[in-house]
Structures are given as structure tokens and as C-alpha cells.
Amino acid sequence: MMRQLALLVLSLFLVSMPAAFGLPDEAVGRVVSVISGDSLGIEMLIADARTNNIDSIKLADIEAPSTVTAEGKAAQKYALSLLKNKTVYLDINDNASGTRNEWSQLICVIYLMDSEYRPVWPPVNRILVDGGYARLIDDKNNEFNSSAWWQQPPAFPLGTKRDLLKAMQEGGPLPEQETVVGLSSSPAGVIMGSSKKGSVLEKDSATGRMSIGYRT
Numbered sequence: 001m002m003r004q005l006a007l008l009v010l011s012l013f014l015v016s017m018p019a020a021f022g023l024p025d026e027a028v029g030r031v032v033s034v035i036s037g038d039s040l041g042i043e044m045l046i047a048d049a050r051t052n053n054i055d056s057i058k059l060a061d062i063e064a065p066s067t068v069t070a071e072g073k074a075a076q077k078y079a080l081s082l083l084k085n086k087t088v089y090l091d092i093n094d095n096a097s098g099t100r101n102e103w104s105q106l107i108c109v110i111y112l113m114d115s116e117y118r119p120v121w122p123p124v125n126r127i128l129v130d131g132g133y134a135r136l137i138d139d140k141n142n143e144f145n146s147s148a149w150w151q152q153p154p155a156f157p158l159g160t161k162r163d164l165l166k167a168m169q170e171g172g173p174l175p176e177q178e179t180v181v182g183l184s185s186s187p188a189g190v191i192m193g194s195s196k197k198g199s200v201l202e203k204d205s206a207t208g209r210m211s212i213g214y215r216t
Contacts, residue, residue: 024119025161027090031083037064037075058105059125061146062134075133097141121153
């Protein structure tokens with residue numbers, strides 16, 4: 001009887017716990033371009049084996065209006081005010097269907113961060129929907145469960161990238177087993193400046209300007 005009661009209490013406790021999401025910090029980057037309400041150009045500060053130095057990002061499970069429409073221009077303007085030059089965490093789609101869409105954009109859920117370099121809940125994807133600047137489209141081909149964005153904040157199991165980012169921003173010592181610009185790179189924490197070529201959002205070395213174009 002006591003054993004059954006203990007199991008019941010444990011079950012209730014587990015149900016009441018916040019949902020434990022996957023790592024939201026697979027990469028960290030700075031938003032350098034807002035192409036539309038759901039498409040961004042991000043320069044990686046802490047890269048992932050799947051990212052380019054400067055990469056094109058599609059926000060998962062949402063769709064913003066085309067920028068040729070008034071609604072699309074408003075969505076782009078709002079995303080610009082929310083994200084331009086902000087440092088964000090990227091949770092990259094891990095499903096076997098692929099990390100990129102047909103335009104080679106990386107499928108991600110992204111998070112702003114607070115003054116302690118922790119991800120801010122809810123994700124930007126939901127913020128755009130709540131603001132009326134995008135509509136929710138739950139894509140079953142990616143790993144994300146967009147309905148969970150409206151649940152209680154999860155307990156994020158953060159990795160070492162928060163400490164690394166803090167060290168980079170504040171000039172402190174780098175965590176062990178991480179790499180920096182000019183040293184050998186590691187998929188666990190590749191810093192901006194690796195030899196991997198940027199893809200769809202390129203920076204002209206002479207002018208410093210960004211040019212946007214999708215790979216075929």
C-alpha cells in the first residue's frame with residue numbers, strides 16, 4: 001500500500017514539473033539582417049557543425065506575410081525592432097527530414113537572452129504570432145512542438161555555451177574544452193572566424209555590405 005502511494009505521489013510530481021525542452025543553445029548568433037517577419041540573417045558567434053559563419057534562418061512553425069504586402073512590411077518592421085543586432089540562442093531542427101528547407105534556410109526556434117545570458121521565454125517564434133505578425137503552422141516534419149510555446153516556461157538544461165558567451169562578452173576566462181578564433185575548431189563550440197564559408201547571406205570584404213541570395 002505504501003509503495004503504491006509513493007508511486008502515485010511521484011507520478012503527480014512528475015506531471016506538475018515544467019516541461020524539459022532540448023538544449024536551446026545549439027548555436028549563438030547576432031541578427032544582422034531581417035529579411036522578413038520570419039526570415040533572418042544571423043552571424044554566428046558560437047557556431048554549430050551545421051551552421052555557416054553568416055547564415056539564413058527560417059523561424060520554425062510560423063509564417064509571416066510576404067514583404068510585398070502592407071502586412072508583410074509591418075511584420076518585417078516589427079521583427080527588425082525586436083531583433084536587429086540582438087544576440088540570440090538558436091535551437092536547430094534535428095529531425096532526419098533535414099535542418100534546412102528548400103531555400104537552404106536553417107530551421108530554428110530562437111530565443112532572446114537576459115542580462116545573465118539566459119534564454120528568455122517565450123521564444124521569438126511565439127512572440128511574432130502573439131503580436132499578430134505571423135501565423136502558426138505546425139510543421140510535423142521538424143522536431144518542434146509549437147503548442148508547447150504557450151505552456152509554462154520549461155526548465156532548460158543549458159550547456160556550456162552560456163558560460164562561453166559570457167566569457168566572450170565580458171572578457172573572462174574561457175571554459176575548458178572550448179575553442180576561440182584562430183585556434184583549432186570543435187563541433188561542440190566553434191567560434192566565429194572558422195574557415196567554413198558563408199552561404200546565402202554573404203558579406204562583401206571591400207564594402208562590408210551584406211548581399212542576400214538563396215542557393216539552388
